[in-house]
Amino acid sequence: MNRIGKLLLALIMIITGCSRFNPMPLPEMSATLETGESVPVEISTYSWGAKELYGGPWEAMEEKDPEIIPGGSTINIQFDSTPDSILIREHFSKYKFKDITDSNQFNIPDDKGTYIYGVMATWKKGSAIYALKIQVE
Secondary structure (H helix, E strand, O other): OOHHHHHHHHHHHHHHHHHHOOOOOOOOEEEEEOOOOEEOOEEEEEEEOOEEEOOOHHHHHOOOOOEEOOOOOEEEEEEOOOOOEEEEEEEOOOOOEEEEEOOOEEEOOOOOEEEEEEEEEEEOOEEEEEEEEEEEO
């Protein structure tokens, strides 16, 4: 086989291999209050199949308007595909955060202020971090 034939064969193998790669969509997350009211969520980071996005909850939400929520509320987290693990963190800056819980719900403080949370979830296919920004008045 000549050089051009080998290149064409390699190209066909690459295209065929890529067409067999059927990426599963990134799982969607929803956040709701105990009243059923929805809390806006943004994706901040993921590594899913062959796709990646870098950034953290602080960067994703820094310029966003917060959702006003009553102090002491409970936020429930749900995914359209059950993760193998979950970790919720409160973010104080780009690099400073505190682990809150490894369950699918957490309580908002009673103290007035703006809060940014990151929800890190992992599956066999990859991982993702979702972000929420809330304000207690």
